[in-house]
Amino acid sequence: MKQFLISLFLILLLAACGPSAEPAPAADEPGSDNAAVVSERCGDASRLDTELSVYNWTDYIDPEIIDQFEAECSVKVIYDTFSSNEDLLAKLQAGATGYDVIVPSDYMIAIMIQLDMLKELEKANLPNLSNLNEIFVDPPYDPGLVYSVPYQWGTTGIGYNIEATGEIPNSWEWIFNPEKAAQFDGKLSLLNDQREVIGAALKYAGYSMNSVDETELEAAKEVILAIKPYVATFDSDSFSEILVAGDVVIGQGWSGDYFQDIYESENENLGYVIPQEGGVIWTDNLTIPKTAPHPYTAEVFINYLLDAEIGAQLTNWTYFGSPNAAALPMIDDEVKNDPGIYPPEETMAKLEFLSDLGEGTLLWDRIWTEIKSQ
Known part of the structure; x- marks a missing residue:
């Protein structure tokens, strides 16, 4: 790959x-x-x-x-x-x-x-x-x-307001480390997409975004649940718009949506970054x-x-x-x-395509249901 x-x-x-x-x-x-x-x-x-x-x-x-x-x-x-x-x-x-x-x-x-x-x-x-x-x-x-x-x-990464973050949040740690996430209590968003959210947590934990290992998926679930109290919304439709509006100051989302709304806003404090651990290319x-x-x-x-x-x-x-x-x-x-739209070679090498999970889909479905219901 x-x-x-x-x-x-x-x-x-x-x-x-x-x-x-x-x-x-x-x-x-x-x-x-x-x-x-x-x-x-x-x-x-x-x-x-x-x-x-x-x-x-x-x-x-x-x-x-x-x-x-x-x-x-x-x-x-x-x-x-x-x-x-x-x-x-x-x-x-x-x-x-x-x-x-x-x-x-x-x-x-x-x-x-x-x-x-x-x-x-x-x-x-x-x-x-x-x-x-x-x-x-x-x-x-x-x-x-x-x-x-x-x-x-495109890619999946982090949209941010640097006035709130103080620096470019170039790691999934800014979202999945509870100490970091607590700084953005009620101002953090995640996609409403199980493959993207669980996949990013897996990447943060050092695993493949396509893992079907139950132990690894349970670890990813705990990572997400630990920061869930600070999450304002799970949103796949307007995640970039709420960043521009100031409703959130950091979030997970797709590159083009962020760039489209950030460029139109002309707000130089807003940006998009692919985390150093890597992410999804799709x-x-x-x-x-x-x-x-x-x-x-x-x-x-x-x-x-x-x-x-x-x-x-x-x-x-x-x-x-x-x-x-x-x-x-x-x-x-x-x-x-x-x-951020056409990444350099070293960044491309860290990105993963999401693949068919086969029978592992049922395990992912269960993990996602448990995340959303708690």
């Missing part, structure tokens, strides 16, 4: 120089007449449907991209959001069948493939796959991109459920997002890393030159 991460860094460097369990919204029948399409980015107009249902993470696409796609392709996008991979999986397993495009993370892709939930992609409908950075075309969770297309990538991916009512239109939408210009527009809005090599020249310098 370390070799994979270092290769990712080198290639990027060279190129740069939720929800309820109710069913998804009902959609129209496939094969609708859509002769009004004029853009060459919209595929075969005769095969497009008039609606497309997308299920994505919160605040994870420039709204103008949706508007542009609707205008260019005469397709109405029905957009819904979720807060964690587990919420996404639970909703689909509960019977939601109307979604055309979903955006699971790497480890969840592997789970959904095993559960036979995803449609194989028609590569002929995705010519913009050629825009991808070569390191992303054969990922360990979906070799050969049979079911998924990389959307954005890739979110565009996929099509087997139950998708509009698979061709879904592939046209995915190919649209793989366009170089659209890919740059996306990253310039989200502040997450782009897997799109053709987009890199158009990405703002403040984004591609920021080490």
